[in-house]
Amino acid sequence: MAHEEIDKVTGVATTGHEWDGIKELNNPLPRWWLWVFYATIVFAVGYVFVYPAVPLVSGYTTGLLGHSQRASALADAEAGKAARAEIGQGLAEASLDQIKADPKMLEFAMAQGKAAFGDNCAPCHGSGATGSRGYPNLQDDDWLWGGTLDDIHTTITVGIRSTSEDTRVNDMPRFGDDGLLDAKQIRDVAGFVLSLSGGSVQGADVAAGKEIFAENCTSCHGDDAKGSHELGAPNLTDHIWLYGGDEASVINTITHAHRGVMPTWGGKLDPVTIKSLAVYVHDLGGGT
CATH class of the missing domain: 1.10.760.10 (Cytochrome c-like domain)
Structure with missing residues (x-):
C-alpha cells in the first residue's frame, strides 16, 4: 500500500501528483456543489423527455409537452401583425388631422414613420433629419413647398422633379449658363x-x-x-x-442653378407608410 503523504502547511493529504516540486492537494469538492451537479444531471434527463431535445435523422424528438419555440415566435408575430393591421386600417381610413388627434393612431404612426424615415429618407436628410448641403433640414420651420401636414404628405407622395406626373417642379433659370445675365x-x-x-x-x-x-x-x-x-x-x-x-x-x-431631385414615394411605399412619414416629419419640430 502506498504511503499517504500529508501536507505540512494545510494538513491535507496529497494526491501523489507533483509538477516541478508543486504537489496537488486532495481537497474534495463541497458536498453542496456535488448535489447541485447531480441535480443538473437529473434535470437534463427529464428535459430530454419533456421538451424537444434529441436530433433525429429527419427531425427531432418533440417531447411530452410538444413545445416549440418556433411556433411560439410565429404565433407572437401573427398576433403583432393582426394588431398592426387593425391600427393600420384605422390609419388608412383616417385623415392626417384625425391621426394627429388620436393618441393611439399617432403613437403607431410616429413609430412607423420613424422606421420608414430611417430606411428611406435618412441617407439624404440624415438620421436626425437635419439635412446637409443640397438636402433640406426638416427640423426647422423653413419649407420650400409648405410645412402643413397636407403639404408634406403631397411632397412625399409625388416627389420633387421626379417620376410622378404630378411631381412638384419649379426650375430656377441658369442665368449664367444660358446667357441671361453676364x-x-x-x-x-x-x-x-x-x-x-x-x-x-x-x-x-x-x-x-x-x-x-x-x-x-x-x-x-x-x-x-x-x-x-x-x-x-x-x-x-x-x-x-x-x-x-x-x-x-x-x-x-x-x-x-440647382435642380435637386426627391424621389416619388407614391407607389414605392404604401399609403399608410406615407401618412406615417408625413406625421413623423411634421412632428419633428418644423411643421406648420
Whole structure:
C-alpha cells in the first residue's frame, strides 16, 4: 500500500501528483456543489423527455409537452401583425388631422414613420433629419413647398422633379449658363440677395442688383423676396440656405442653378407608410 503523504502547511493529504516540486492537494469538492451537479444531471434527463431535445435523422424528438419555440415566435408575430393591421386600417381610413388627434393612431404612426424615415429618407436628410448641403433640414420651420401636414404628405407622395406626373417642379433659370445675365450682373444681384439677410458680395452694386432682381426674380421669389410655397421658391431674407449662403455659393447658384431631385414615394411605399412619414416629419419640430 502506498504511503499517504500529508501536507505540512494545510494538513491535507496529497494526491501523489507533483509538477516541478508543486504537489496537488486532495481537497474534495463541497458536498453542496456535488448535489447541485447531480441535480443538473437529473434535470437534463427529464428535459430530454419533456421538451424537444434529441436530433433525429429527419427531425427531432418533440417531447411530452410538444413545445416549440418556433411556433411560439410565429404565433407572437401573427398576433403583432393582426394588431398592426387593425391600427393600420384605422390609419388608412383616417385623415392626417384625425391621426394627429388620436393618441393611439399617432403613437403607431410616429413609430412607423420613424422606421420608414430611417430606411428611406435618412441617407439624404440624415438620421436626425437635419439635412446637409443640397438636402433640406426638416427640423426647422423653413419649407420650400409648405410645412402643413397636407403639404408634406403631397411632397412625399409625388416627389420633387421626379417620376410622378404630378411631381412638384419649379426650375430656377441658369442665368449664367444660358446667357441671361453676364458675370457683373450676377455679382450685383448676388450682392442684393445677400444684403437681404445681412450679407454682402465684394464689388457688387446692390442698387443695380435690386433692379436686376425685380426684373428677373420676383415672379417666383416675390417682391419682398420671401418666396412662395406654391412655387417652391425659397425665402431669401432669412439665414437658411440649401446650397450655401456665402458669396461664392450664391453666385454659383445664380449662374448654374440647382435642380435637386426627391424621389416619388407614391407607389414605392404604401399609403399608410406615407401618412406615417408625413406625421413623423411634421412632428419633428418644423411643421406648420
